Amino acid sequence: MISPLQPAVDAFLRYLKVERQLSPLTLKSYTHQLSALIVLADEMQIRDWATLEPAQVRSLAARSRRADLQPASLALRLSALRSFLDWQVSQGALKANPAKGIATPRAPRHLPKNIDVDEVNQLLDIDLNDPLAVRDRAMLEVMYGAGLRLSELVNMDCRHLDLTTGEVWVVGKGSKERRLPIGRMAVQWIEHWLVLRDVFAPQDDAVFLSSQGKRISVRNVQKRFAEWGVKQGVTSHIHPHKLRHSFATHMLESSGDLRAVQELLGHANLSTTQIYTHLDFQHLASVYDAAHPRAKRGKS
Template sequence: MDRTPLTAQPQGLMIQVESFLRYLHVERRLSPVTITNYRRQLTTVVEMLNDMKMAQWQQLDTVKARNVAAKSRRAGLQAASMALRLSALRSFCDWMVQQGELPANPVKSVHAPKAKKRLPKNMDVDEVSQLLNMESGDPLVVRDRTMLEVMYGAGLRLSELVGLDVRHLDLATGEVRVMGKGSKERKIPMGKTAVRWLERWLEMRELYDPEDDAVFISTQSGKRISNRNVQKRFEQWGIKQGVNSHINPHKLRHSFATHILESSGNLRGVQELLGHANLSTTQIYTHLDFQHLANVYDVAHPRAKREKP
């Protein structure tokens, strides 16, 4: 959450930045996490521009934008973080053009260096079975197992899991309604196992006097569970279950996508389930699927086996 004091008054270049952030919150309805990231990046950019003695946004040109990129790189910013910073600045300048404050976007032609594409890490089916092989009547265990089952069963993002309300669940049909990036809503199946564990947890949930409609709450406060708490609980669960790989929400989402693609080969279907706006985002899983097929080929095909010397 944004922790800027209410008494703090924006000055200089930050005045327009604060107006832009309000626009993202009120009109675009972006998540608090996204807005916090925009604020962090744009505040750093403003500090750099202040060092360049720039007093008004109308003074921003391509040269200064390139200087921001160069200074960020010298400060050790990685390619992905650089892309995020320039994207935030580019979006802000697009908004300034819409407001009539800038004649054109001076950051349009400034790009971050290309980052090396990293394949998302995933678990195989046996690892997932090992991870989820725990039975207990302890409410805390039931809650955590339910979160894992829903995350893997529906392929949710961490923010989507934490943001789930009871009214979003349709246990009769085994579907869940989530609000994804850009406030885009989608309805997805989550599997019979996830439904069964949700039924168990929802009964126990009432013991902790939940403050609101949140599905997953802290058993100590009754408030909606935090992102950090989920990450911590998943990591601890993986250790207890003796899973070799580090367990985190992203890994479960990636495993969901990879396993669905391996079984169905339906890339468009996986795109819709994950809530990706562009198919290109989903296509990274085709590389994982190809690796799986290549391994099968190497083991099974007679011509793939090496001859003994």
């Protein structure tokens, strides 16, 4: 039996897909979280979103917590609920969002680990005895050379490359576009790969292909990077995000320019870059106090 709460959620998901044009991965997350909430709401005898009250939202959160949902996942669930109820308000189905003001549990923030420059060089010293090794070397060079997200690497098309200027055009989170320098070594290995790319009978404009000529998958990239880490004798597990973080860390160590690193990574907020680069707020505050005209204190 279909829950009476389901049709409104289905309409919301259609809105996210058609009008907001969210990515399939984001839609999958919304679907999962809202479906779980419907199950819990049915258990609480909630039959209409219009009757939902703040106390019931807290009960939904408490039931999720008792089901061993971790803080980060619980925060994601409440965020999905808030977005859905905001949309309900915009459609006139609700007068106010009952999830507004409900505290979200604070998840512990774990600093991602990077690998040092020597380990990067060790990883990239690949024995290029087959076309796929050339492809993998090119992917590794681009990931470390530009600090891309994995999705940005996989979705890169040949038309996005300007190897004359050494730049690549990517679409990041929130469909935000940016042009990035990718570095001399990355350009060199992309050129090597493009010479071999036609051997795989490309089925579209994707830069990086699988052995079947299709756009390489996220899972394939993760698997190949991990395998190269083992083959090259790197002590830590190699995955795409670790190369992105290593790029950010090494760039900041060399330049000290947090804003530039923020732009290169495509972060909307400086606080996100601050976490990636192991900076603490006290350091940022001291830089601000020393540099900003409105922060400087006159001598007494």
